[in-house]
Amino acid sequence: MPTDPVTNRYGAIAAEIYDIDKPYFALPDTAFHLERFQNFGRPILEPACGSGRTLVPFLQAGLDIAGFDPSEEMLARCRARCAAAGVSADLTRQRYEDFAYARRFGAILIPVGSFTLVDDVAAARAVLRRFFDHLEPGGILVVDQQGLNVLAGQGQDRRRWTAPSGDVLTCEGIRTHTDWLGQRAETTYRYERWRDGRLVESQLDVMAQRYWGLEEFRLALEAAGFTDVSVVGGYDRRRGPRTGDRVLTFEAVRPA
Ligand SMILES: C[S@@+](CC[C@H](N)C(=O)[O-])C[C@H]1O[C@@H](n2cnc3c(N)ncnc32)[C@H](O)[C@@H]1O
Structure with missing residues (x-):
């Protein structure tokens, strides 16, 4: 769990505001990622799942998705929102830096830029390797990164x-x-x-x-062992990144 009690903690008021400010589907990422994972027959992991803004719609769409988050307040809201939606998921209190599962996933998804919360570059590289190790051969990593802008x-x-x-x-x-x-x-x-x-x-x-440059993150993914890195800008699958994009979506493959 985080050692510093206030950094990136998403405490009670922050968690309450998160759900009021960002209802399901209010941001464009959920529909974008749901389209990508339509009929995806493999288990998905959402690190930093928070209060389930992404996880709950994925479960409702019939997808097999597990999540973890270090914030007890966000996880409690996630459990309550799963119950309200009549769905259930494997939810645990863990963090990027040392999460562990005995099983492997067909995909790991980090929507809306939460990977920036790993604010140290060496730690972030180690997290990418941990993602790699938790994917099945042929599994995919999908990460929304906020731009340097x-x-x-x-x-x-x-x-x-x-x-x-x-x-x-x-x-x-x-x-x-x-x-x-x-x-x-x-x-x-x-x-x-x-x-x-x-x-x-x-x-x-x-x-x-911590914010990443376009080529810098591509190189970090490749250094962690990923291949076939592709990048989409502005949640528009028809195009690559543009300089004004505030979010770039990276997709990379753990080779079979
Ligand atoms: C912007 S919210 C995203 C929640 C969710 N993924 C969504 O799409 O709405 C970021 C989440 O990252 C979590 N977080 C903060 N530090 C973390 C860490 N070191 N490891 C994993 N998650 C962390 C926070 O508790 C928070 O729930």
């Missing part, structure tokens, strides 16, 4: 939501560090819960992310 952005984020309970939830994110050499950014998020005009809970989370 996201690192170059301001990283400012200031929003509010009204929860179904009536609580007002706020989030203020400020970029607190940018390491251009390491292609790494730290953003400090202050989350608050307001009830009847009074602040009843607050929480500080630090998001540490």
